[in-house]
Amino acid sequence: MGSTCDNIYGTDLTLGLGFSSTANQKSRKQAPAAIRFDLSLSLTSDHQIYDQKTENKVNISSNKDQLSAASSYSNGSVKRERDIGSEVTQVERVISSRVSDELDDNDNDNDGSNARKKLRLTKVQSALLEESFKQQSTLNPKQKQHLARKLNVRPRQVEVWFQNRRARTKLKQTEVDCEFLKKCCETLTDENRKLYKELQELKALKVAQPLYMQLPAATTLTVCPSCERVAGAGQNSSKPHLYGPFTNPSAAC
DNA sequence: AGCCCACTTCAATTTACCTCA
């Protein structure tokens, strides 16, 4: 991260995230120990961090030995967290995002490391993108440019987001379809099982009694006049040959 | 050339589980 930027107040701010939190160790390990951030973030009074790009504020207060945080968003909503962990994460996100932007704008990798920095879109940015996606799932170049300017991101990011979003939608639809087919399969299996059971019962009945004399009055099945069988399909004599009142017995044999 | 899609990579984040005070 070669570019150390002074913020608009002329102060070279360094935010150390060294305090104890429930944020997971691994992610903090991977985050820079101290991050110098650009003009879009500034420390305000009352331990408040203000992201000028998203207009989000993160209030940080300490209460005895427990740190807590509350975010106030540009839409007026306020969120209170159990502890500082997720807010630290949020601050890291914002900082990371801005730093990535900065690196990208500076044709990146000024720090010499080729590590791919993951940029996370802010909630506000994601919400706006979602809103646009609801209206239409593809963008023409003009719309892309406009949205990119509005979100303060690169057009390529908007493009990638829409691509990934379409993929997610498709995947979800596939899952829904799969679930539907699974249900269909279950129903058919169940039906097949019932029919097979019925068949076994009829077979047993045939063995016990001469069928053409003993068939229950209620049954709609008939005996084939040519082969005198209820069971025994033409293709396989061992398999039952059943037909109902609307089929042609001679044609079936 | 530019766009889309499918597939992939990998950093960031979440979740689950464990240990210890």
Place this chain on the structure above:
DNA sequence: ATTGAGGTAAATTGAAGTGGG
């Protein structure tokens, strides 16, 4: 025995890279 904090590994998420149509 129970609870909460802290640590870690595995799983998941999602932004971005790549290659082919």
